[in-house]
Amino acid sequence: MPTTVGKKVVASQNYLASYIGAKVLEMxxxxxxASVAISATLSVVLPYTSGLGGDGLLLARTPEGLVAFNSTGWAPKNLRIDKIEPRGPNSVVIPGLVELWRMMQEYTTMDLSKLLEPAIKLAVNGFYVGRGLHHAIVDSPRLSQDWLEIYGNKRFGDIIKLKKLGEVLKKVSKDPRSFYEGDLAEEIVAELKTRGVPVEVEDFSEFKGESVNLVKSTYRDYQVYEFPPNTQGLTTLQILKMVEMTEINKLPYNDVRRVNEHVRIASLAYEDRDTYIADPRFHEVPKFLLDKSYLQRRMLEGGIEPKVRGDGDTTFFVVADEENQVGMIQSLFQPFGSGIVAREIVFNNRGDNFTEGINKPEGRKRPLHTLSVLYAEGKGEELIIGCAGGDLRPQIHSEVFEYYVDYTMELDEAVNAPRFMFTGNKVIAESRLGVPSTKLEPYSPQVGIVQALKTHKGRHIAVADPRSEGMALPV
Structure with a gap:
């Protein structure tokens, strides 16, 4: 079921995770x-997208207002390198997902041990390889000997057991900070060191996630929010503001003139991203990036060809009850991250997001981050949109939101509608869009895997993207 309506709903990229989240709501x-339980389940059954070796963001609407947590990791303090190999040991940053679970305990009502129990059982007793995991394994290079031993010969329908991961989850279920402090943290750090990662116990023990204030803009009749730097959320807002200023969405959505201008706008926004956005603890982000006068001048300029990659892997899900709406995203960056495995945990390669200039690699610095979540409110309704999509995320968020607002599609239609993407040196598009481009299959995960939530008059519509094995369920 890719779309559902109810007073309590879930939608994720995996049917098991959606089922487990729905059961938590039912209990x-x-x-x-439900979000903690879904997050942990995805960490087991979709290990190429995310996990304990990765990071996460959470955005929620509660009765008290908006909540936003950024738990993206920093580079080890001893990192001493100018250029990072995409999947080498220097690409690993301190993972923040378990810390995010700790932060969420301020709002949870059930014991963490109960919420992690389904994921622990799946890890220890085994789970079946799904279609997405199958393709990720087949398409991955030989990442490491540890990775090969766990995943290398597994295919669709095979069983994978991760008993060491299950043991880690059991310890985390008693105290999430045990992942960062104490014996477990020391064991993980020791294993990572043997694999060449320049990490120290202090890099883990001193890491904390943070509560952040979202950046805000307007689009038509909506207030639109995104995550602030170190994420690329501002890039989404820039695209939307420039689209609104050009009125290109008065054209049919598949008009080649609209597509071309949208691509040009995206290229300008990405150029600004690469110029101005980094970890704000190291470099302050300019306040003018969303000013209308600045964007008007910007659209008169030509731009260099920015670096845009679409090879990241991530997973996003939405959950709502009668009081709260949650969007949560977690990631390793590329499929299976660095490929480095310790205690059956696959570790991220977020350090590959470092570039040069203000975003150059430095110890205890967070790279410019591809993760973000879009929240919008207006006309008596609220929307949460998120996706897997790497560098393409700002385009995915803006296109889906524009379909909903400008082309009067319902939310599921906006998620299902054909998408196009500027990838830095070409335009790719699903074949059903019917525009000149590098043609993709009609429903291609290369243009992102979106989950979305709409809340209106006390009911929720949850959507799971048909481009994955995801599912939306009511309770």
Whole structure:
């Protein structure tokens, strides 16, 4: 079921995760409880997208207002390198997902041990390889000997057991900070060191996630929010503001003139991203990036060809109860991240997001981050949109939101509608869009895997993208 309506709903990229989240809601848990359970389940059954070795962001609408947590990791303090190999040991940053679970305990109502129990059982007793995991394994290079031993010969329908990961989850279920402090953290750091990662115990023990204020703009009749730097959320807002200023969406959505101008706008926004956005603790982000006068001048300029990659892998899900709406995203960056494995945990390669200039690699610095979540409110309704999509995320968020607002599609239609993407040196598009481009299959995960939530008059519509094995369920 890719779309559902109800007073309590879930939608994720994996049917098991959606089912487990729905069961938590059914047992009386709230949306934060269900989100922790879904997050942990995805960490086991979709290990190429995310996990304990990766990071995460959470955006929620609660009765008290908006909540936003950024738990993206920093580079080890001893990192001493100018250029990072995409999947080498220097690409690993301190993972933040488990810390995000700790932060969420301020809003959960159930014991963490109960919420992690389904994921622990799947890890210890085994789970079947799904279609997405199958393709990720087949398409991956030989990442490491540890990775090969766990995943290398597994195919669709095979069983994978991760008993060491299950043991880690059991310890985390008693105290999430044990992942960062104490014996477990020391064991993980020791294993990572043997694999060449320049990490120290202090890099883990001193890491904390943070509560952040979202950046805000307007689009038509909506207030639109995104995550601030170190994420690329501002890039989405820039695209939307420039689209609104050009009125290109008065053209049919598949008009080649609209597509071409949208691509040009995206290229300008990405150029600004690469010029101005980095970890704000190292470099302050200019305040003018969303000013209308600045964007008007910007659209008169030519731009260099920015670096845009679409090879990231991530997973996003939405959950809502009768009081709260949650969107949560978690990631390793590329499929299976660095490929480095410790205690059956696959570690991220987020350090590959470092570039040069203000975003150059430095110890205890967070790279410019591809993760973000879009939240919008207006006309008596609220929307949460998120996706897997790497560098393409700002385009995916803006296109889906524009379909909903400008082309009067319902939310599921906006998610299903054909998308196009500027990838830095070409335009790719699903074949059903019917525009000149590098043609993709009609429903291609290369243009992102979106989950979305709409809340209106006390009911929720949850959407799972048909481009994956995801599922939306009511409770």
């Amino acid at each position: 009386g848990g709230n949306a934060f409880d």
